[in-house]
Amino acid sequence: MFVISVFLISGIWAVAALGLNLQWGYTGLFNIGVAAFMGIGAYTFAILTTPDAPPTGALPGHLGGFGLPVWAGVLGAMALAGFIGFLIALPTLRLRADYLAIATLGLAEIMRLYWLNALTITGGPFSISRVPRPDADISSLWVFLTGQPVVVGPNLSAAILLTVVVLSIVVVYFVFERSVRSPWGRVLKSIREDEDAAQALGKNTFRYKMQAFVLGAMVMGVAGALLANFFRVVEAGTTFVPTDTFFVWIIVIVGGSGNHKGAILGAFLIVGIFEFSRLLTASLPGFLESSLVFTPVLGILAAVAFGLSFVDTRRGRPGRARLFLITGGACVALMLVFLSILSPNFNFAFIRLIGVGSILILLMMYRPQGLLGEERKISRMG
Amino acid sequence: MVLQNIVDGLIVGSILVLGAIGLTLIYGIRRFPFFAHGEIITLGAYIALVFNGAFLTVIALPPEQLWLALLLATAVSMTLTALFGIFLEISIFKRMHGESLVRPLIASIGLAFVLQNGIRLIFGTSLRNYGLPAQIARVLPFGIRLTDNAIAILLSAFVLVLGVHIILKYTTLGKAMRATADNWDLARVTGIDVQRVIYATWVMGAGLAAAAGVLLGLWTIIRPLMGFTQLLPIFAAVILGGIGSPYGAMAGGLLIGVAQEVSVPFLFSLAEYKVALLPVALLLATLAGVAFLGWYLLRSIRDRRSLARVSLVFGGVFAVLAALLLVSFAFFQVDPNAPVAVFFELGLQQPAAFKPAIPFMILVLVLLLLPGGLVGLSDKPRFKVFIKVLSNLPKKAVATSRSFIGRKMTRSK
Numbered sequence: 174m175f176v177i178s179v180f181l182i183s184g185i186w187a188v189a190a191l192g193l194n195l196q197w198g199y200t201g202l203f204n205i206g207v208a209a210f211m212g213i214g215a216y217t218f219a220i221l222t223t224p225d226a227p228p229t230g231a232l233p234g235h236l237g238g239f240g241l242p243v244w245a246g247v248l249g250a251m252a253l254a255g256f257i258g259f260l261i262a263l264p265t266l267r268l269r270a271d272y273l274a275i276a277t278l279g280l281a282e283i284m285r286l287y288w289l290n291a292l293t294i295t296g297g298p299f300s301i302s303r304v305p306r307p308d309a310d311i312s313s314l315w316v317f318l319t320g321q322p323v324v325v326g327p328n329l330s331a332a333i334l335l336t337v338v339v340l341s342i343v344v345v346y347f348v349f350e351r352s353v354r355s356p357w358g359r360v361l362k363s364i365r366e367d368e369d370a371a372q373a374l375g376k377n378t379f380r381y382k383m384q385a386f387v388l389g390a391m392v393m394g395v396a397g398a399l400l401a402n403f404f405r406v407v408e409a410g411t412t413f414v415p416t417d418t419f420f421v422w423i424i425v426i427v428g429g430s431g432n433h434k435g436a437i438l439g440a441f442l443i444v445g446i447f448e449f450s451r452l453l454t455a456s457l458p459g460f461l462e463s464s465l466v467f468t469p470v471l472g473i474l475a476a477v478a479f480g481l482s483f484v485d486t487r488r489g490r491p492g493r494a495r496l497f498l499i500t501g502g503a504c505v506a507l508m509l510v511f512l513s514i515l516s517p518n519f520n521f522a523f524i525r526l527i528g529v530g531s532i533l534i535l536l537m538m539y540r541p542q543g544l545l546g547e548e549r550k551i552s553r554m555g
Numbered sequence: 556m557v558l559q560n561i562v563d564g565l566i567v568g569s570i571l572v573l574g575a576i577g578l579t580l581i582y583g584i585r586r587f588p589f590f591a592h593g594e595i596i597t598l599g600a601y602i603a604l605v606f607n608g609a610f611l612t613v614i615a616l617p618p619e620q621l622w623l624a625l626l627l628a629t630a631v632s633m634t635l636t637a638l639f640g641i642f643l644e645i646s647i648f649k650r651m652h653g654e655s656l657v658r659p660l661i662a663s664i665g666l667a668f669v670l671q672n673g674i675r676l677i678f679g680t681s682l683r684n685y686g687l688p689a690q691i692a693r694v695l696p697f698g699i700r701l702t703d704n705a706i707a708i709l710l711s712a713f714v715l716v717l718g719v720h721i722i723l724k725y726t727t728l729g730k731a732m733r734a735t736a737d738n739w740d741l742a743r744v745t746g747i748d749v750q751r752v753i754y755a756t757w758v759m760g761a762g763l764a765a766a767a768g769v770l771l772g773l774w775t776i777i778r779p780l781m782g783f784t785q786l787l788p789i790f791a792a793v794i795l796g797g798i799g800s801p802y803g804a805m806a807g808g809l810l811i812g813v814a815q816e817v818s819v820p821f822l823f824s825l826a827e828y829k830v831a832l833l834p835v836a837l838l839l840a841t842l843a844g845v846a847f848l849g850w851y852l853l854r855s856i857r858d859r860r861s862l863a864r865v866s867l868v869f870g871g872v873f874a875v876l877a878a879l880l881l882v883s884f885a886f887f888q889v890d891p892n893a894p895v896a897v898f899f900e901l902g903l904q905q906p907a908a909f910k911p912a913i914p915f916m917i918l919v920l921v922l923l924l925l926p927g928g929l930v931g932l933s934d935k936p937r938f939k940v941f942i943k944v945l946s947n948l949p950k951k952a953v954a955t956s957r958s959f960i961g962r963k964m965t966r967s968k
Contacts, residue, residue: 203657205590205664264922271588271656272922275790278590279915282787286911415783419668426661518679526672533665537658538650 177331179448184338185399187440190424191345191433192392197422198431198547199353200385201365203270206261206277207421209284210390212413213257214250214397216288219301219407222246222309235296243310247398254394255387262386266379281418288409300408304401308333334402341399345392346433353433361385362431416526423533429543438545443529450525464511471511475504506531558697560817566705566774568812569712573767574785575792575804576719577760583736583799584756585648587656590663592764592789594670595636596782599765600772601678603632607685618688622707625685629769633762640761641754667783675779683777685769708770715766716805719759723801728755736799784911788815791914795921815913 189211196202204210221241241249261280265273288295295301308325311333315323325333352358363371364378371378401407424443428435478501485494510524536543574596581589606628616624647666651658692700723729728751735742735752743749764782771781792811796803 203660264919268922271660272794274660275588275794276919276922278790279787279911279918282784283912283915416668419664422661422664513676516677518676520676523672523676527669527676530665530668530672534647534662534669537662537665538647541658 174328174331177335179445181331181335181338181403182448183441183444184335184342185396185403186421186424186444187342187437188338188345188399189393189396189421190428190436190440191342191349192389192396193421193425194428194430194433194436195349195353195361195385195392196389197425198429198436199358199365200361200382201270202266202382202386202389203274204277204386204389205274205418205422206279206281206284207393208413208415208417209277209281210254210258210393211397211400211417212284212288212409213254214394215401215407215413216295216301216397217253217394218246218250218398218401219304220294221249222305223301223303235292235299235301236294242313243305243307243402247395250394250398251391252394254397255391258387258390259383262383266382266386281413281415285409285413288413295407295409298408298410300406300410302406304405304407306330306334306402306405307337334399337402338399341395342437345395346437349433357381357384365431419533420529423529426533426536426543429545429547431547432543432545435543435545439543447525447529450521453521464514468508468511468515471504471508475501475508478504556820557817559699560820561813562699562701562705564813564816565809566708566812567816568809569709569716570767570770570774571785571788571792571812572805572808573712573715573763573770574789575796575808576716576801577763577767578789579793579796579799579801579804580732580736580756581760582793584732584739584753585659586739587659587663588790589760590660590786591667591670592760593782593784593786594667594674595640595761595764596768596771596785597674597779598639598670598768598782599632599636599761600768600777600781601674602635602765603628603769604678604683604685604772604777606631611686621687625687625769629766632769633765636765637758637762640757643761644753644757671779671783678779680779683772685772685777687773704773708774711766712770715763719763719801722759728752732756732759787911787918788812788914791918791921794918811914811917814917815910818913819910 189207192210193204193207196204220236221239222243222245224240257280261276262273265276289297291297292299308330312323312325315321353361360371360376360378360381363374363376364381368378371381397413400412404412420443424439425436426439427443428437428439478497482494482497482501485491485497513519513524574592577595578589578592581587581592603625607625610624610627611621614624643666647662648659651662687704690702690704692702693706694700721729723733731742731747731752732755734745734747735749739749742752767785768782771785775781788811789808792807793804794807795810796805796807
């Protein structure tokens with residue numbers, strides 16, 4: 174069950190990463206409000222599909238009671254995410270890339286505040302629960318066909334959701350692969366490389382950028398709807414935070430911007446590492462004693478490595494010196510991890526996030542093209 | 556009441572100014588938006604917290620002299636954070652120099668997460684403060700209430716900004732910084748040591764951010780997210796002032812602060828005028844429809860089709876909205892309070908929570924109308940240019956309307 178959950182989460186992040194890859198990897202649009210679009214998708218989906226929730230006692234209830242089928246909810250999520258993307262892109266796409274970054278960052282913050290405070294719409298901190306999964310559609314179809322009620326167990330429900338997630342990855346992947354190989358995709362790449370040149374060739378770059386941005390935002394909306402499906406609860410306190418945006422970014426960058434396969438691989442890799450490292454937390458008490466031993470040992474190792482690196486630099490062996498420097502750096506990083514276990518506020522989630530952030534910095538320093546790098550696309554003629 | 560809000564806005568604004576000067580200098584000289592600036596602010600606040608505690612354990616001070624320890628801790632924090640800025644440049648950002656802004660930008664986002672979670676790891680997520688004794692607000696003329704903290708914030712921000720002004724205007728380094736922010740290549744050709752300027756920028760940016768963090772901790776509370784929540788208004792101030800212009804950032808920060816603090820009580824007061832809301836909404840929708848349609852006409856004259864079409868759509872939507880409101884109000888005698896209920900259902904029950912929306916709206920407006928900001932990229936007296944443009948607007952409007960009536964008249968010029 175845990176493994177299936179990890180697969181589900183990875184798949185959902187892969188969908189979001191595909192959306193960002195179209196925006197950033199192919200068109201060079203800097204969207205750091207991914208969480209906002211995912212959240213818009215999730216809330217739209219939840220409001221459209223959940224049963225009515227009138228205010229009762231302490232709970233404020235939320236807008237809803239439409240009880241639409243799941244596919245309609247997904248369509249609504251796509252539409253609203255795309256529309257908000259259109260609105261935010263309107264003033265910013267004509268300007269430099271960094272303006273779009275700042276505006277989308279702002280959008281993410283504002284949307285989060287809105288979700289947390291618009292009690293009668295989103296339920297605020299009380300969240301929207303009882304979000305239906307795709308099996309609701311299937312069972313209602315079953316009831317419609319056979320007239321007999323059906324109960325779907327949690328395992329079957331997860332399996333159906335997994336199928337839907339895999340299907341949406343496949344669909345998005347093939348649609349995007351096809352479109353980036355088309356003349357349209359070539360214009361997108363030319364905008365990324367040199368917008369002025371694309372403009373000089375008579376392309377209306379604003380229009381192409383807008384299309385790519387809205388399309389990406391719609392796919393992120395789908396990812397948000399899938400996330401709502403997965404958790405069955407939509408709330409903005411812990412999900413749809415800047416960390417989520419950051420996660421999608423690191424997935425795209427680790428996989429290699431401008432590479433759809435890389436985005437999918439990156440999602441499974443990063444989410445896999447992130448989720449399976451949770452298992453480590455179980456063995457924490459053992460860590461506490463070991464950190465008392467390991468911290469000084471690692472400190473000495475780091476000092477030795479730095480010393481050797483210094484000696485090698487003096488003797489004119491830059492290759493070895495660099496190797497020792499990297500070893501020393503790794504030792505220091507590990508030592509800091511062991512040291513932090515001694516902190517009274519220790520929480521493994523923080524270590525994980527620090528690790529992911531460091532990976533991003535290191536990638537930008539040494540390998541900005543990511544693991545797979547950009548895929549060279551050879552377009553078919555005619 | 557409004558005066559009090561303006562003074563509060565000035566206090567918040569002066570904190571924003573300290574953050575925005577550093578950010579705009581880094582943006583202008585290092586040529587990328589430094590998204591970890593909010594975390595540098597948080598870092599400064601926490602370093603000051605640590606040293607404040609350390610000083611107080613070494614020397615016991617009477618409650619009315621506790622601020623001395625905090626002052627000393629702030630100085631230490633500013634120094635250490637400035638050194639940290641240099642460390643960041645040497646270890647991370649130096650090797651990404653001279654390329655597109657993308658690599659350092661993404662690295663700065665990663666850095667923000669490392670710093671934020673590092674702070675959480677070391678200090679925990681609980682709320683802290685500097686342990687100053689509780690204060691009673693002084694009542695100044697016009698019914699303005701100020702605590703000692705508020706006065707200290709205003710004073711120290713003023714002193715720091717004055718220091719920045721003196722450095723930028725009267726020292727060679729400051730002139731070199733302004734020149735580099737203005738035109739990188741030209742500055743190099745003139746023989747300015749650009750690397751030194753970059754280090755000075757990090758020192759100034761990070762040091763001011765640390766001061767902003769301490770002041771923010773005094774005004775609100777110390778928590779791991781304190782800096783991140785201020786990042787948006789600071790960016791709004793930077794863009795409003797014009798990227799790379801410290802003086803623009805000062806004006807922008809104060810404007811954003813005041814706008815933020817004044818508009819929120821205004822939102823609150825909306826609830827008291829429920830009855831008036833419908834006519835006002837009607838008026839606004841009509842105005843917006845007319846404005847968008849007018850804009851459409853102006854734009855289509857200048858041959859900017861795609862934007863014109865968009866404005867036509869907007870104008871149409873607003874016009875339809877206005878018509879609907881008018882019809883429902885005039886013919887069906889809708890209860891004036893009913894639309895109000897809808898309005899508040901949209902999530903405006905707690906207007907105070909939407910404070911950050913104000914800088915965001917200003918940001919989007921500035922991007923739409925004035926992407927260069929108030930001052931533009933240089934700190935030449937662009938205010939004069941701005942005023943000139945403003946004063947030319949009526950003339951321009953007449954010319955445009957003329958060209959709309961008879962195109963030949965303007966074309967023959």
